[in-house]
Structures are given as C-alpha cells and as structure tokens.
Amino acid sequence: xxxxxxxxxxxxxxxxxxxxxxxxARRKSIEEQRRAxxxxxxxxxxxxxxxxxxxxxxxxxxxxGKTTQxxxxxxxxxxxxxxxxxxITQPRRVAAVTVATRxxxxxxxxxxxxxxxxxRFEDATSDLTRIKYMTDGMLLREALLDPLLRKYGVIVIDxxxxxxxxxxxLLGLLKGVQAKRTEEHGPKKESLKLIVMSATLDAQGFSAFxxxxxxxxxxxxxxxxxxxxxxxxxxxxxxxxxxxxLQIHTEEEPGDILVxxxxxxxxxxxxxxxxxxxxxxxxxxxKIQVVPIYAALPSEQQVKAFIPAPPGTRKVIxxxxxxxxxxxxxxxxxxxxxxLVKSRSYNPRIGLESLIVxxxxxxxxxxxxxVYHVTRFAFPRPGKCYRLYMEETFKQLENATVPExxxxxxxxxxxxxxxxxxxxxxxxxxxxxxxxxxxxxSLEHLYILGALTxxxxxxxxxxxxxxxxxxxxxxxxxxxxxxxxxxxxxxLSAVAMLSVxxxxxxxxxxxxEADAAKQRFLSGDGDHITLVSVMxxxxxxxxxxxxxxxxxxxxxxxxxENYINMRSLKRAVDIYRQIEGCIQAINLPVVSCGEDFxxxxxxxxxxxxxxxxxxxxxxxxxxxxxxLANTQVVSIHPSSIMHGKKLDxxxxxxxxxxxxxxxxxxxxxDSLWLPELAPHFYxxxxxxxxxxxxxxxxxxRNLNLGVLRSFATALxxxxxxx
Ligand code: ADP
Ligand code: MG
Numbered sequence: 001x002x003x004x005x006x007x008x009x010x011x012x013x014x015x016x017x018x019x020x021x022x023x024x025a026r027r028k029s030i031e032e033q034r035r036a037x038x039x040x041x042x043x044x045x046x047x048x049x050x051x052x053x054x055x056x057x058x059x060x061x062x063x064x065g066k067t068t069q070x071x072x073x074x075x076x077x078x079x080x081x082x083x084x085x086x087x088i089t090q091p092r093r094v095a096a097v098t099v100a101t102r103x104x105x106x107x108x109x110x111x112x113x114x115x116x117x118x119x120r121f122e123d124a125t126s127d128l129t130r131i132k133y134m135t136d137g138m139l140l141r142e143a144l145l146d147p148l149l150r151k152y153g154v155i156v157i158d159x160x161x162x163x164x165x166x167x168x169x170l171l172g173l174l175k176g177v178q179a180k181r182t183e184e185h186g187p188k189k190e191s192l193k194l195i196v197m198s199a200t201l202d203a204q205g206f207s208a209f210x211x212x213x214x215x216x217x218x219x220x221x222x223x224x225x226x227x228x229x230x231x232x233x234x235x236x237x238x239x240x241x242x243x244x245x246l247q248i249h250t251e252e253e254p255g256d257i258l259v260x261x262x263x264x265x266x267x268x269x270x271x272x273x274x275x276x277x278x279x280x281x282x283x284x285x286x287k288i289q290v291v292p293i294y295a296a297l298p299s300e301q302q303v304k305a306f307i308p309a310p311p312g313t314r315k316v317i318x319x320x321x322x323x324x325x326x327x328x329x330x331x332x333x334x335x336x337x338x339x340l341v342k343s344r345s346y347n348p349r350i351g352l353e354s355l356i357v358x359x360x361x362x363x364x365x366x367x368x369x370x371v372y373h374v375t376r377f378a379f380p381r382p383g384k385c386y387r388l389y390m391e392e393t394f395k396q397l398e399n400a401t402v403p404e405x406x407x408x409x410x411x412x413x414x415x416x417x418x419x420x421x422x423x424x425x426x427x428x429x430x431x432x433x434x435x436x437x438x439x440x441x442s443l444e445h446l447y448i449l450g451a452l453t454x455x456x457x458x459x460x461x462x463x464x465x466x467x468x469x470x471x472x473x474x475x476x477x478x479x480x481x482x483x484x485x486x487x488x489x490x491x492l493s494a495v496a497m498l499s500v501x502x503x504x505x506x507x508x509x510x511x512x513e514a515d516a517a518k519q520r521f522l523s524g525d526g527d528h529i530t531l532v533s534v535m536x537x538x539x540x541x542x543x544x545x546x547x548x549x550x551x552x553x554x555x556x557x558x559x560x561e562n563y564i565n566m567r568s569l570k571r572a573v574d575i576y577r578q579i580e581g582c583i584q585a586i587n588l589p590v591v592s593c594g595e596d597f598x599x600x601x602x603x604x605x606x607x608x609x610x611x612x613x614x615x616x617x618x619x620x621x622x623x624x625x626x627x628l629a630n631t632q633v634v635s636i637h638p639s640s641i642m643h644g645k646k647l648d649x650x651x652x653x654x655x656x657x658x659x660x661x662x663x664x665x666x667x668x669x670d671s672l673w674l675p676e677l678a679p680h681f682y683x684x685x686x687x688x689x690x691x692x693x694x695x696x697x698x699x700x701r702n703l704n705l706g707v708l709r710s711f712a713t714a715l716x717x718x719x720x721x722x
C-alpha cells in the first residue's frame with residue numbers, strides 16, 4: 001500500500017539536541033529509568049529463551065518494560081541479521097506512535113530511521129528501519145503482499161490480551177506462516193521467531209494455541225495500591241467521578257489522577273464539569289491541568305498526556321480504556337475507575353453493530369488498578385484506586401472480556417483471508433472461533449458485492465481489487481464502480497472524509513456560529529455531498545493561496561472562519577491522495593462529475609444498496625423508515641444534516657444502536673434506482689408490478705440458494721434468512 005514516508009515528521013517530539021545540558025540530563029534520567037525496569041534484570045534470560053524457542057509467551061505487568069525494551073534487547077542480540085526487521089504489533093494507533101517515539105528517543109535516533117512505525121495511512125519507516133511498531137491491522141495487510149512475511153526475523157504480538165479481531169486473525173495466520181517458513185528452509189536459517197506478549201495472566205490459552213509454547217513471567221514491581229469501593233451503587237457515574245477526583249485533589253498528596261471514562265462525549269462533559277468547578281477550589285490548592293486521551297483524538301494532542309505537568313500543578317488524565325495497558329503514562333498515583341467500558345457488539349442477522357456501555361471484566365479492573373506508576377517520585381508510595389462500585393459488584397464481574405472476533409462484523413477480515421488464499425474460512429485455525437452465523441453472513445455480504453465467485457473464491461478482478469484497497473469492503477466497492485458514474489473524485493473525497501473523525505469543529509460555547517458556518521456547505525441531498533463540498537472548498541482555498549508561510553496562515557484562518565477542524569481535513573486530503581494512488585495502480589480512471597450530483601447519488605445507491613432504507617408502513621399502519629435488507633425501523637442520527645427531514649428513500653453508511661437504532665451518513669436517493677442498479681439484490685419484476693420493495697428478499701433467496709449451500713452445507717438455508 002502506498003503511504004507517505006515521513007521519517008522527520010515527529011522530529012520535534014523526539015528532539016534531542018546532543019550538546020545542550022538539558023538534553024544530557026534527560027538522557028541520564030531516561031537511562032536511569034530504563035535500568036530500574038523489571039525487565040532489565042531478565043534481559044539475558046529472555047534473549048536466551050528467544051534463541052531456544054521459536055515461539056514464546058511473555059507475561060509481565062504494565063510498565064515492566066516489555067514493549068519498549070524487548071525489541072531493543074533483540075536488536076542488540078542480533079535478531080535483525082541479514083536485514084530482517086523486528087516487528088511489534090499494537091492494537092491501537094496511538095500506542096504504535098507513542099511507543100515508537102519513545103524508543104527512538106531512548107536509542108538516540110531520529111524517528112523513522114532505525115525505529116519506525118506504520119499505521120493505516122501513515123508510514124514512518126525507511127530502508128534503515130530495524131524495529132518497526134505497527135498496528136495489528138497493518139501487519140495483516142503486509143501479509144497480502146508478502147505472505148510469508150520474509151522481511152521479519154521476529155514478530156512480537158503485543159497486548160495480545162486485548163484480543164482485537166486483527167490480533168486473533170494474526171495469531172492463526174502467523175502459526176501457519178511459521179510452519180511454512182520452517183518447512184521451506186529448515187528450522188534454523190529463515191525461521192520466524194514469534195513472541196506473544198500479554199499484560200494479564202491468561203498465558204495458558206496462548207501457550208496451548210501454539211502447541212504448548214514456553215511461558216516466561218517477568219516479575220513485576222509490587223507497588224502497594226490501596227483499593228476503595230463505594231458503599232452503595234452510584235446512579236450518576238459522571239457526578240461520582242467528579243466528586244471523587246475533587247476530593248483526591250483537595251485531600252491527597254501530589255500525584256496525577258487518571259479517570260477511566262467510556263468515550264469522547266463523556267470525556268468532554270467531564271472536562272467541562274471540572275472547569276466549571278475550578279474557581280470554587282479552596283485557595284492555595286494545586287492547579288489542575290486536564291488532559292484527555294482517547295483513540296479519536298489527533299495524535300498530536302494525545303501526546304500531551306505523556307508530558308509531565310508543570311510544578312505546582314496536578315495533571316488529571318481523562319482516558320478511555322486506551323490507558324489500561326496500551327500506553328504507559330508516567331506520574332499517575334490515583335486511579336478513579338467507574339468500572340464501565342464501551343463495548344462493540346454485532347448482530348449478524350440484521351447487520352447491526354452497536355456500542356453499548358457494559359461493566360468491565362475482572363481482568364480489566366485489575367489492569368486499571370495497576371496503571372499506577374512512580375516514575376516521578378523519589379521513592380515508591382502507595383497508589384490509590386477508587387472503584388465507583390461496591391465490592392459485591394466486583395465479585396460478580398466476568399473474569400475476562402469476550403474476544404472481539406466473537407462480536408464484530410467480519411466482512412473485511414473474511415475478504416483478507418480469502419485474499420491470502422485461505423478459502424476455507426470456516427475451517428481457519430482461530431484461537432477462538434467466531435460464531436458460524438457471523439462468518440456466513442460476511443461471506444454472503446461479500447458475494448452480494450461481487451467479491452466472491454459462485455464457488456466462494458475471490459473474484460477476478462473485483463474481489464482482488466477490493467482486497468487491495470485499504471478500506472472496508474463496502475467503501476472499496478464504491479470506489480471501484482465510481483468511474484462508471486463519472487464520479488471517482490467525489491467518491492474518493494467522500495471515502496477519505498468518512499475515514500477521519502470530526503471534520504466540523506463545534507466549540508462548546510459557539511454552537512450557533514458553528515452551525516451557521518456549516519450551512520455554507522450543506523446539501524439538501526445528504527451528508528456525502530456536504531462532505532464533498534467541504535473538501536472541494538478546502539482544496540480551492542489551498543490552490544488559491546499556493547504554498548508559503550503567509551498562505552498557511554490564510555488556510556488556518558479559512559478553517560477557523562468555517563469551523564473546520566484543519567488537522568482532520570488535512571488528514572482527509574492525505575488519505576485522498578493515498579487512495580487515489582491505489583486506484584491509479586489498478587488502472588482505474590480518476591474522473592469528476594462536476595456539478596452533476598445526481599450521478600454521484602446514483603453511484604452511492606449502486607454502492608450502498610445493501611444499506612438502503614425506505615418509508616414503509618408496518619403492521620400497525622405506522623409509517624416509518626425501515627431498512628430494506630432486514631426491515632429494521634431506523635431514525636436518522638442527529639449528527640446527519642438529514643436529521644429531522646422526511647425522506648422517502650435513503651442510503652447510509654452506518655447502522656448504530658445507542659438508545660435507538662440510528663443511521664449515519666445519509667443521502668437521499670430515488671427508490672427506483674435500487675432495482676435498476678442492483679437488480680441481483682432487489683429484482684426488477686416486482687418493481688414493475690409496483691410491489692417492490694416488500695418482496696425483494698424472495699427474489700434474492702431464489703438467486704443464491706445454491707451458492708450459499710456450497711459455502712456451508714451443514715447449515716440449513718433457513719438460518720441464513722430467518
Ligand atoms: P510494558 O509494555 O511492559 O507495559 P513499556 O515498555 O510500555 O512497558 O514501558 C516501560 C516504562 O517506560 C514505563 O514504566 C515508563 O517509565 C517508560 N515509558 C514508556 N513509554 C513512555 C513515554 N511515552 N513517556 C515516558 N515514559 C515512558
Ligand atoms: Mg506494553
């Protein structure tokens with residue numbers, strides 16, 4: 001995949017001025033910190049074990065030095081001989097970036113040279129790179145081009161306990177890769193060393209999966225942590241968290257506070273609540289500095305959490321479960337844990353993905369307790385963990401979190417497995433098998449999109465091309481067909497804009513002005529055209545002003561005036577260029593429909609026909625917007641510009657459930673386009689008789705019966721279409 005090489009981009013964060021006194025003091029302090037890490041004592045033993053074993057499971061508490069130190073040990077022990085790299089996967093983008101930055105600093109090299117990282121749409125590596133941190137999803141993509149991952153001498157699956165869907169697929173895949181490399185080259189020369197690292201004590205499962213691989217435990221530093229529970233259950237968690245943290249702030253010794261919240265919205269509310277209370281703090285108390293950290297926060301802002309607070313200030317970090325194990329934030333002494341987490345769940349039958357707030361597992365609660373570090377204190381003092389639930393509640397928590405692969409949409413994963421030549425997806429060596437129904441649904445989904453043949457193989461060229469694009473299958477398909485509708489530029493814009501978060505910037509105190517500014521880009525036909533308009537206006541502004549410093553200011557002013565998040569938009573432009581490169585690489589023309597947005601909307605209908613909803617009457621004669629593929633009643637999400645409008649027929653990108661079933665990113669279409677543009681799904685006969693769309697599912701069932709049987713003979717067809 002094409003990605004922008006940017007070794008120098010993070011230079012500032014990583015700046016080491018070798019001659020300044022400050023820098024040499026920092027060097028010394030880093031060296032001291034490293035020497036004190038629990039993993040340092042185990043260094044030789046670990047290197048020996050990696051020599052002796054092809055697969056190793058390493059268990060060690062958060063902060064013991066696994067992620068930052070082990071790769072450096074291996075590098076110095078010569079595991080990157082013959083130009084082979086040491087690859088370390090992370091479930092989260094932030095972790096890949098911050099850890100690579102830290103390790104580059106520790107090694108005194110510029111980020112992107114010896115130490116680099118690779119995350120989707122951002123590659124900071126070079127030919128010199130020996131230690132490469134990357135998201136687990138990126139390694140999976142690399143396997144498409146290099147099935148035996150020959151570039152790597154060692155692969156470390158880090159944070160394996162998180163059990164993201166990509167980690168789980170990698171575990172199965174790497175087991176096969178390792179066997180194949182040994183088979184081809186004999187056990188020594190080209191063998192792949194595999195290391196699975198986890199922060200929790202669930203080592204047995206990993207070891208068993210890898211034929212009883214050796215387990216090594218790193219002795220942690222047992223800092224005492226006092227745990228507090230509430231006497232009764234708390235109804236208002238936000239309020240309880242606020243009171244707790246203010247109480248810590250006014251009564252406890254210095255040390256930073258970490259509060260675990262469920263998501264961006266909650267974090268922003270809490271930020272506001274704290275700021276409202278600041279003026280009422282007793283005189284003479286420490287200042288408070290609030291720093292949020294969550295996945296969707298731009299990485300430049302995420303790093304703020306790692307910078308120590310100035311003297312006389314207490315840092316309050318508001319974090320999602322990202323701070324449980326993936327990143328190490330120094331200086332934390334107090335943890336406020338409401339015991340909740342936002343968790344993904346997926347209903348394959350109706351294709352509904354939902355994010356619901358659920359209690360954490362015992363393993364998670366344990367991690368949160370352990371997050372406490374003493375790097376900034378001269379001697380260890382006890383940490384404190386305030387659990388905002390009762391002790392009885394803790395006892396009733398599930399032991400471990402259910403792996404994501406059992407509760408998510410598998411279409412993208414199945415497409416990648418097919419592209420890797422693994423045709424028997426149901427028989428793939430998963431550590432935990434996903435529900436059969438979910439696999440079948442994704443096979444069906446890919447078949448309907450034309451990515452699979454009647455035999456269930458990747459189709460040529462559609463399936464092959466879809467797998468090569470670093471996008472969800474539905475978006476990949478949309479791009480592939482967009483040239484036929486003369487609107488590949490518009491579809492590129494839409495897909496790029498949908499790949500970043502929060503293009504529109506809505507400050508807390510200027511909601512009205514921000515809404516008014518948004519009106520300038522608004523299209524009465526939907527969100528996709530609105531996004532395209534923003535992208536067009538931005539590129540016009542950039543082109544108009546040319547390069548240079550003055551024009552940079554001009555662009556920034558334009559963004560401020562229009563309440564546009566400049567970083568997000570720049571990122572979208574960057575993503576646009578990268579996907580454009582992928583599109584050109586498969587010889588598809590990049591054309592624009594100009595002002596003919598009907599073409600674009602027809603293309604959206606042709607691409608997202610599976611996600612269509614029309615006004616329909618239900619049994620009680622109530623008219624409601626219902627999805628056509630599975631007759632779910634849906635509402636348009638408040639974030640959509642189509643919210644509150646009465647629409648006959650729409651396509652959408654996301655179906656999410658919060659308190660209601662919402663559709664997001666919505667565009668108005670003509671219902672007759674569906675049978676015209678997706679006849680294999682909707683049929684044409686019924687449309688002419690005026691019966692459409694009520695009967696479309698029967699047509700489809702007749703069409704695919706044989707094919708779906710060949711996917712899974714064991715399952716009666718009725719289960720697929722209940
Ligand atoms: P593990 O992977 O075992 O959880 P890490 O290797 O991530 O541990 O971290 C080891 C230590 O390195 C931490 O305890 C902390 O002192 C230091 N550290 C790691 N990342 C950073 C960072 N971004 N900034 C400052 N210190 C860090
Ligand atoms: Mg780690």
